[in-house]
Amino acid sequence: MKLILKICAASVLLITAIGPLSTTMLRAATMDPRSVKKPEMTSALLAGKQLYDAKCAECHGVNTVGTNKGPPFLHRVYHPGHHGDGAFFYAVRRGVKQHHWPFGNMPPVPGLTDEQIKSIIRYVRALQDANGVF
Ligand code: HEC
Numbered sequence: 382m383k384l385i386l387k388i389c390a391a392s393v394l395l396i397t398a399i400g401p402l403s404t405t406m407l408r409a410a411t412m413d414p415r416s417v418k419k420p421e422m423t424s425a426l427l428a429g430k431q432l433y434d435a436k437c438a439e440c441h442g443v444n445t446v447g448t449n450k451g452p453p454f455l456h457r458v459y460h461p462g463h464h465g466d467g468a469f470f471y472a473v474r475r476g477v478k479q480h481h482w483p484f485g486n487m488p489p490v491p492g493l494t495d496e497q498i499k500s501i502i503r504y505v506r507a508l509q510d511a512n513g514v515f
Pocket of ligand 1: 433436437438439440441450451452464468469472473477478479480481482483484485486487488490501
């Protein structure tokens with residue numbers, strides 16, 4: 382009996398410890414797109430934005446702030462040291478199994494050439510840079 386009580390107490394402690402962590406993540410995903418600082422938009426960045434808006438914004442949000450279907454890229458998790466450009470190619474080509482967030486899996490995104498993926502990455506990195514992610 383005592384053991385069961387101890388296990389219960391331990392799980393309550395665990396839940397209270399993990400709870401705030403997941404809310405922090407969810408809160409990061411509902412940033413106001415208007416609060417995002419814009420990099421100076423060159424024509425290369427504009428081309429990346431158009432592709433991003435067409436293929437990624439549905440889940441990763443306008444200005445990469447995230448939505449209820451996908452995470453924001455303006456987050457330290459997506460710092461280039463943690464998710465390098467290769468992770469973007471991999472995600473687009475193969476999709477991503479849910480592992481960092483509670484949004485579910487990302488399906489592969491068809492219809493993009495390597496050059497177009499590079500262009501999207503350039504745009505995402507410019508937004509990260511302008512907003513202090515690195
Ligand atoms: C249908 C929704 C959806 C679309 C469309 C989408 N993504 Fe994702 N993406 C997700 C979700 C959800 C995750 C988070 C998976 C996790 O870590 O739990 C994710 C994660 C990622 C990651 C992180 C991969 C990793 O290794 O952790 C990258 C990079 C990424 N997406 C890039 C893109 C790009 C670029 C596009 C547009 C070409 C795009 N995504 C379109 C839902 C989407």
